[in-house]
Amino acid sequence: MAVAPPRAKDLPLTALRAFEAAARLGGFAAAATELGVTPGAVTAHVKALEAALGAALFDRIAKGVRLTPLGQRVLPEFTQAFDALGLAVHALRLEAAPRVVHIATLPAIAQLFLSPRLPALRAQMPEVVISITAMEAPPNLKRAPYDLSLFYGDHGQILAEDEIFPVCAPALAARLHQPADLAQVPCLTDSAWAGDWALWAALALPGQSFAPRGPVFSLYALALEEAAGGAGVLMGHGALVAGHLARGALVAPFAQRLRLPHALRLWSARPLRSGHPVERVARWLHGVGG
Known part of the structure; x- marks a missing residue:
């Protein structure tokens, strides 16, 4: 034996x-x-x-x-x-549930960029379920259960360049004639992008000392609504404030705009198969991203 x-x-x-x-x-x-x-x-x-x-x-x-x-x-x-x-x-997961597309993104991008586009996306692909998870940093898509990552960075398809410029309510904009006038009004700051004011000021106010005076917010969407309500001037990220600008809720009082090196990008850890729901969603977002 x-x-x-x-x-x-x-x-x-x-x-x-x-x-x-x-x-x-x-x-x-x-x-x-x-x-x-x-x-x-x-x-x-x-x-x-x-x-x-x-x-x-x-x-x-x-x-x-x-x-x-x-x-x-x-x-x-x-x-x-x-x-x-x-x-x-x-x-x-893709083979077992091919009609569910999981997207990981920043809270601000989820609220201000993705959310306004979802109704049109659902109308275009009614058979696809879009699941969005908001997080503060990009996940490791080789390990995490997400199909697509949508963040400002340098990996993936560019959906929109990242341009920053001050935005405010129209009534407040009437008091602003040149960038130096910002010293006389509240300047709202998002804690995640606290350095934006200094970057833009170096372009618009060369050689001058400028420090924003106003409240700091931990949610960009909240800061944006406060700006629309007349609470102060916020440093806008073009892709995130586009809807408010189109509606006239916000205006850009100055011409100076600064393009940052990290664009809004859509990324996947593996090549997307043509015709698969994930690839279709990625292609649709790329088509409407700008």
Whole structure:
């Protein structure tokens, strides 16, 4: 009778995933955020993996952790492997639910760029379900369950260039004759784009010192509505304020516009198959983006 040798015990996939994320991102807290677990869970997984291997993957130091030489050597292969697994899972989702298109984007882009376009998109493709998730930073589309990423950046199809310029309600604009007049009115600031005023002022007020005086908002859409209500002047991003400008709710009191290097771009982690709902949605958005 044949004797089957005992099978070597596999290393747990969750522990390997925790190691790869912590190693790639440089810490257990960042890995926990990406994986949707607690830092303690990541720590426990890594400790269990190191115990099973009988070797350390991280050195514990005062300011966190640092990869050991062993961890450094194996990390590239694990990153490549989990990227490939993520893309395979994404392909499976696409085939299993081909009529659902998941888009990840900034909250401001979701509210001010995508939302006004959704009725026309649904009318054009009534059989397709569009799911939008708002987040503050682009996801890793090789791992995350999204088909398309729509953010300001330098990867993907350009939907719109990013031009910034002050906007305000028409009544307030009547008091503004030159950029220097901004010192006399409230200037609204979005916390995510706090540097916009300085960038534009360098163009419109060369050699002059200018600091915006006014409230700071954590939601760009709220700041935009406040500007439309006459609360002050906001630094507008062209693609996001286009609707308000078209309706006359906002006006641009000055001619100076500054084009930023990072355009509004639509990106996918893998080539889009012609005719697939994801490709059709991407093509439609590109056609109406400008």
